[in-house]
Amino acid sequence: MSREQDDLDMTLGSGIAAFESKQFSRAAGLLAPLAEQGNVDAQYRMAIMAQNGLGMLPNPLLAFSYMKAAAKAGMGVAQHGLAFMYMQGECTDKNPAKAVQWFKQAADQGLIGSMTTLALMYEQGQGVEKNLDEAKRLYQLAGF
Incomplete structure (x- = not known):
């Protein structure tokens, strides 16, 4: 596994941990770049936060976009x-x-x-x- 992949995995892990502990602003900061890159776990959590205005202003368009991407990926x-x-x-x-x-x-x-x-x-x-x-x-x- 490459150093870059280790860093991505750590960022994802930290982002998920922040999400699970309801530190939504931190989670959004960590997960947004990963979601943009197509990470399904990040997309799903970003969709939830965008849909419910957790750690960000509610963003129905973003929520739908990420939820659909994660759904199409098979989650x-x-x-x-x-x-x-x-x-x-x-x-x-x-x-x-x-x-x-x-x-x-x-x-x-x-x-x-x-x-x-x-x-x-x-x-x-x-x-x-x-x-x-x-x-x-x-x-x-x-x-x-």
């Missing part, structure tokens, strides 16, 4: 977060069909919250055609 919690943005119309236009698409990807990775939300959407016909059998299947899959 399950980011897929769930992006689906929620589409479902609620938060940081982007409300789009239940896109919400379903992203909840499905997160559910495929085993995220229980995504399975249950998706089941509810099938139960109510929100973003998808109402399908009680699919709702039941998803609830069972989620352990209900």
Whole structure:
């Protein structure tokens, strides 16, 4: 491993530690450059901070951009977060069909919250055609 990679890993570790201990200004300072470089862990945390105005002013555009990048890179919690943005119309236009698409990807990775939300959407016909059998299947899959 190169010296540069060690430095990046240390910065990421410090940024995540700052995020976890709610030192959001410090976390944003450490994670923003890594997020710009495409680091998925940094992108996800920057999205959360930008969405909720933690350590920075709320920035819906930035939040959506980073959440989508992390989701496209395959991070399950980011897929769930992006689906929620589409479902609620938060940081982007409300789009239940896109919400379903992203909840499905997160559910495929085993995220229980995504399975249950998706089941509810099938139960109510929100973003998808109402399908009680699919709702039941998803609830069972989620352990209900």
